Amino acid sequence: MPDVDSLEPELTYVHNWPYTFTSGSLMIFDEITLKPYIRAVPDFPKPGVVFRDITPLFQSPRAFRMVVDSLVQRYVETEITHIAALDARGFLIGPMLAYALNKPLVLFRKKGKLPAEALMETYQTEYGDAVIEVHKDTLCEGDSVLLVDDLIATGGTLMAAANLVRRMGAHVYEAAAIVDLPELGGSLRLNDAGISTFSLVAFELSER
Numbered sequence: 759m760p761d762v763d764s765l766e767p768e769l770t771y772v773h774n775w776p777y778t779f780t781s782g783s784l785m786i787f788d789e790i791t792l793k794p795y796i797r798a799v800p801d802f803p804k805p806g807v808v809f810r811d812i813t814p815l816f817q818s819p820r821a822f823r824m825v826v827d828s829l830v831q832r833y834v835e836t837e838i839t840h841i842a843a844l845d846a847r848g849f850l851i852g853p854m855l856a857y858a859l860n861k862p863l864v865l866f867r868k869k870g871k872l873p874a875e876a877l878m879e880t881y882q883t884e885y886g887d888a889v890i891e892v893h894k895d896t897l898c899e900g901d902s903v904l905l906v907d908d909l910i911a912t913g914g915t916l917m918a919a920a921n922l923v924r925r926m927g928a929h930v931y932e933a934a935a936i937v938d939l940p941e942l943g944g945s946l947r948l949n950d951a952g953i954s955t956f957s958l959v960a961f962e963l964s965e966r
């Protein structure tokens with residue numbers, strides 16, 4: 759992990775709301791700064807999978823802030839009406855965006871966790887099958903929803919969430935993630951389904 763304080767001289771920290779890192783008027787977030795905070799763990803949770811572990815990123819207040827601020831910058835002046843966070847790692851970022859952008863937060867949960875009447879979709883991920891659910895009264899026609907998760911692999915999870923949004927009559931504005939693994943085809947699959955994607959960092963599968 760880089761010494762975060764060594765990054766400081768290159769950053770002008772502006773205490774405005776939302777907080778931004780700027781160089782002149784340009785935001786200086788870049789992939790190279792963020793990548794070292796995402797750890798590759800081979801053969802987790804099963805052989806052949808290189809797990810991209812985002813936990814180091816949350817140990818660095820500066821890197822965490824860079825992620826949140828970059829996403830806030832991207833969506834601050836859009837017509838998004840709701841933030842949708844995906845269980846479980848999407849819950850680490852989605853609420854931060856909902857708070858900063860002053861938007862309602864919709865929680866998409868793994869099977870069996872929601873107490874009221876819910877809609878469900880089944881899907882596959884890189885390493886298993888799963889079910890995602892959402893309370894059926896959370897969205898309606900006219901809503902424009904930003905889906906938020908930590909990572910796009912096959913796109914199965916975000917596609918299932920997008921299907922649920924659409925079943926409620928709402929529109930998917932975009933799917934945002936910290937990490938994309940483009941070789942697994944998820945962002946392409948989402949784009950083909952009419953869902954634009956945005957990620958801060960992309961890894962090749964062979965990259966360590």
Ligand SMILES: O=P(O)(O)OC[C@H]1O[C@H](OP(=O)(O)OP(=O)(O)O)[C@H](O)[C@@H]1O
Binds near residue numbers: 846907913914916
């Ligand atoms: O693009 P996909 O192939 O769908 O994979 C991406 C999803 O997989 C991971 O979640 P996981 O199911 O491991 O659940 P967790 O967040 O509870 O760890 C990750 O957090 C994404 O939600």
Ligand SMILES: Nc1ncnc2[nH]cnc12
Binds near residue numbers: 808809811884909912
């Ligand atoms: N390679 C991967 N690393 C972390 N989370 C994932 N979810 C699906 N594939 C993943």
